[in-house]
Amino acid sequence: MVTFNDSKQINHSKKSPLVLVNFNEVRPNNATLKLLFERKIRFKIENDLQFKQIFEQTDLDIEADEFILKLKSDLIPNPSFSFVNLTRIWNIPKKWVRAREITPSNAPELGTILNSLQSTRIVKSDVSRKGTQLKLLLTLQGGQYALFKPMRYDRQYVPDGIYAGADRHNGEIVAFHLSRILNMRKVPIVASRNLNVLTEIKQVASESLSATFINQTNQNGSFISNCFYGECYYCNEYDSVCPDAAGHIEGAMILMLPLHYKLQRIRNPWQRTYRDNMKPRWENDSHYCLYVRKSIGTNNQERLLDMVETSIFDFIIQNADRHHYEVFKDVSNSALLLIDNGKSFGNASHDEITILFPLLQCCVIRNSTYQHLKKLSLIKISRIINELLVNDPLWPLLTDDHIVAMDRRLVMILAAIEICLETFNKNNVLKA
Ligand SMILES: Nc1ncnc2c1ncn2[C@@H]1O[C@H](COP(=O)(O)OP(=O)(O)OP(=O)(O)O)[C@@H](O)[C@H]1O
Ligand SMILES: [Mn+2]
Structure with missing residues (x-):
């Protein structure tokens, strides 16, 4: 050998x-490496009794309650905040932004901000030409911009591939809350919102957006007015979004980062080829992480740890479409931001292990992240999501199958880390 x-x-x-x-x-x-990693993880979960026992502990109840309570209390809007002075509200998240986080761990004003995103009057709606998929650029009263990703599928829909289909608005919303749960607060703030298409979009639409409003007939032959298709790479009149019977459309309201922070795109070294007949190098090169370490600079440990962290986040939400990372431009210690989480929660019964390759191939992780993940596996992500989001205006955001799938994937992540710890020196796996 x-x-x-x-x-x-x-x-x-x-x-x-x-x-x-x-x-x-x-x-x-x-x-394939994929097959081997899968087997090894499955074997660990099914046969290692000591590993199994970890998840049967239940003495964490008080800590769990406190953790959930804190996350929950940040979501409660503060009634003493006056909506008269919206500029003041919109200024809060602007001041929150740091090189390595978009929202702070202690964010008692978050509920007020989410509430404002959900209820503030929209003064202008426009097409957004950023990215390739249909989204709107909304200007809210008080001068705040938000992107609106409209609903394209019902909750039961299962796309036919790991990166297939259009963005899922509910995925964006859950991903934001999950980032707080995981202590990876690098997702822009996202709120649920149900918009009246006629009064809140069409009547305040720019010329470019107005030009894309059309009428459609549905499968039963009845007439639907006020459908629109926007302007983007994949936008066309045969693929419009239409209001429901009440004239509404639900979607994700994504708070825009302050305009003075410029973003820079970085190609993901674990990018897919998006072609079945052409495999990327990382899929079968056992030493691919060495190559990545060299190409990002061996002294750039934080960047590598961020890539691993992103892969963990993406594995839980099953986002196989992180083709680029985005960072704050000219900020040397910028975190990899978790922007664009729409290709998530596709197939609840599938766990796409290739998403986790940065962790599997590099076998490094921040110790603080590892400890937190262990704690979460005892509390259970499903419990936290259910308790946090039960009052969300668009609840249920996910089917139960998608919610419990997150618990299952977290166990797989911990099994992978466990295998790393058995294989390598602890100091080489767990980083400060
Ligand atoms: N909250 C935000 N604040 C600032 N800029 C943002 C925000 N959300 C998205 N953007 C910018 O808009 C771009 C497009 O958004 P997004 O990636 O969600 O769209 P997309 O259509 O899915 O793109 P792609 O086809 O590249 O996957 C992002 O790459 C980012 O530069
Ligand atoms: Mn995208």
């Missing part, structure tokens, strides 16, 4: 059928 660079092994050597992979494992050269 020898350590090889995989690609050389596969291309040139017919004699030696074995290669060493990241988990110190021998694999036949036709077994």
